Amino acid sequence: MREAPERIRRLPQQYFTALLARVAAAAADRGDPLVDLGRGNPETGPPGHVVKALQRSAARTDVHGYAAFAGLPALKEAIAARYLEVYGVELDPAREVAVVPGSKTALMEFALCAVERGETILLPDPGYADYPSAVALAGARRASFVDFDSAEGAALYLNFPSNPTAACAPPGMFAAAVQWAHRTGGTVLHDFAYGDLVFDGRRPQSFLAVDGARDVGAELFSMSKSYGMAGWRLGFVLGNTDVVSRIELLQDHLFAGIFRPVQEAGIAALTGPQDSVEERRATYERRRDRALAALAGVDATSEGTFFVWFRLPDGMTAERLLVDHRVAVAPGEGFGDRGAGFARLSLAVSDETLDAGLERLATALA
Numbered sequence: 001m002r003e004a005p006e007r008i009r010r011l012p013q014q015y016f017t018a019l020l021a022r023v024a025a026a027a028a029d030r031g032d033p034l035v036d037l038g039r040g041n042p043e044t045g046p047p048g049h050v051v052k053a054l055q056r057s058a059a060r061t062d063v064h065g066y067a068a069f070a071g072l073p074a075l076k077e078a079i080a081a082r083y084l085e086v087y088g089v090e091l092d093p094a095r096e097v098a099v100v101p102g103s104k105t106a107l108m109e110f111a112l113c114a115v116e117r118g119e120t121i122l123l124p125d126p127g128y129a130d131y132p133s134a135v136a137l138a139g140a141r142r143a144s145f146v147d148f149d150s151a152e153g154a155a156l157y158l159n160f161p162s163n164p165t166a167a168c169a170p171p172g173m174f175a176a177a178v179q180w181a182h183r184t185g186g187t188v189l190h191d192f193a194y195g196d197l198v199f200d201g202r203r204p205q206s207f208l209a210v211d212g213a214r215d216v217g218a219e220l221f222s223m224s225k226s227y228g229m230a231g232w233r234l235g236f237v238l239g240n241t242d243v244v245s246r247i248e249l250l251q252d253h254l255f256a257g258i259f260r261p262v263q264e265a266g267i268a269a270l271t272g273p274q275d276s277v278e279e280r281r282a283t284y285e286r287r288r289d290r291a292l293a294a295l296a297g298v299d300a301t302s303e304g305t306f307f308v309w310f311r312l313p314d315g316m317t318a319e320r321l322l323v324d325h326r327v328a329v330a331p332g333e334g335f336g337d338r339g340a341g342f343a344r345l346s347l348a349v350s351d352e353t354l355d356a357g358l359e360r361l362a363t364a365l366a
């Protein structure tokens, strides 16, 4: 076989693929059980009425062909109605909403749709490990976003609440991003995957709620975290009509729509009872409180998401936690240079697993 083409060779190894392999190897290594707080995979599924909607739809005979490429209009209307109700943002479902097979796909598509080869994309550091993959796929250059005064680039990724730092957007951040985009002509993508998971009485803050945001950028909304539907692969790109139409064009070539029962279950999730969203949020907040109490004395924070970001004491590493203390966490350096010396633990595990992991961490970090 010939060597892989350059666009494949420049893709880095995927951070979580590597992490899962490392944790599995460490688990196989010795007999004693390992506690895995490394992955961010929602531990419970969607509410029963969503699963029933999928089952009802899949039992029909007329839903198994190719779905409409751009997604069901009723699904676009459902997410637009939710945006209005929860975030106070009015969207035109026909022009300002694209349906995507998960926001992971969309953050790749955005890079392809927003910049030319060789242009610079600014990324948060530390930031979600798939953003550099999107930059690589687009043949773009990557630079760390530091502040808006020094930010030079054709596109900017933002992510609040943040994976991995679990920080919410500082006041004025989104407005400054809109100003930056107007000044430089750059395009903004706000990844809102954890939008509903905010703690301590904070209100979810959509980028699109800021004046002028949709003129310069788009937001990703994911069904994975708010509704426990990570395996279903359903999300949205919302806002700027150019970004939305470019993504729909690209998807017309890449995919043949999303399985209609998944879309209909998505409508059920978005338009049905919303108590499960608040229950999920409250569960993670309670676990966050437990984690911070167990790690008293450690520099650890979490304002939202289902993660806690913490500083490792001198001499300690995620690898040592794994090998010597049998607890897996996500190493901070995998999220960017400025993540070195930190690690991320996940609250998306059972209470028993969390308690077992916290006990080991408290001993190891003391």
Ligand SMILES: Cc1ncc(COP(=O)(O)O)c(C=O)c1O
Residues within 6 Å of the ligand: 040, 101, 102, 103, 104, 105, 128, 159, 162, 163, 191, 193, 221, 222, 223, 224, 230, 234, 235
């Ligand atoms: C910050 C961030 N963005 C996007 C995603 C991808 O989510 P989805 O399941 O919608 O593809 C994740 C998943 O962990 C994430 O943490």
